[in-house]
Amino acid sequence: MKTKELAVCAALALTCGSAIAGDAESAFRGKRIAEANCAECHAIARSDAGANPRAPAFGDLGKLRSLETLRQEMLGGLFLRHAVMPDFEPDATQADDIVTYMESIQE
Numbered sequence: 001m002k003t004k005e006l007a008v009c010a011a012l013a014l015t016c017g018s019a020i021a022g023d024a025e026s027a028f029r030g031k032r033i034a035e036a037n038c039a040e041c042h043a044i045a046r047s048d049a050g051a052n053p054r055a056p057a058f059g060d061l062g063k064l065r066s067l068e069t070l071r072q073e074m075l076g077g078l079f080l081r082h083a084v085m086p087d088f089e090p091d092a093t094q095a096d097d098i099v100t101y102m103e104s105i106q107e
């Protein structure tokens with residue numbers, strides 16, 4: 001293995017090695033997904049107000065239900081059942097990322 005490749009591996013181990021860094025990255029990806037697909041209706045940050053008053057704020061979802069259940073439901077077609085929401089079908093990683101992000105903003 002070349003020296004340059006070794007340096008890249010070392011850098012990756014540093015950024016992705018710890019669970020905390022992994023969570024931060026997952027939450028960051030979840031936020032990007034939420035901004036692109038959910039912010040149109042939901043309040044996705046702790047402080048903002050959602051555009052659609054019927055859509056629960058992401059910061060309150062943990063009070064309404066278990067986020068782990070929600071993760072399962074998102075994989076099981078939650079979005080297809082809700083008429084108002086877009087037919088968004090996250091894969092397992094995207095569902096993890098969205099839930100990790102939601103956990104990070106619970107009040």
Ligand code: HEC
Pocket residue numbers: 033034037038039040041042052054055056061070082083084085086088098
């Ligand atoms: C077009 C508006 C709209 C968009 C976009 C939207 N939602 Fe919703 N969402 C709603 C509304 C309105 C509700 C309240 C329930 C209902 O009326 O269907 C809701 C409810 C929910 C609920 C609670 C569902 C339940 O069964 O308790 C979750 C979780 C949720 N949305 C997540 C998301 C996520 C994650 C995204 C982005 C991938 C998203 N929503 C995008 C409008 C939207």
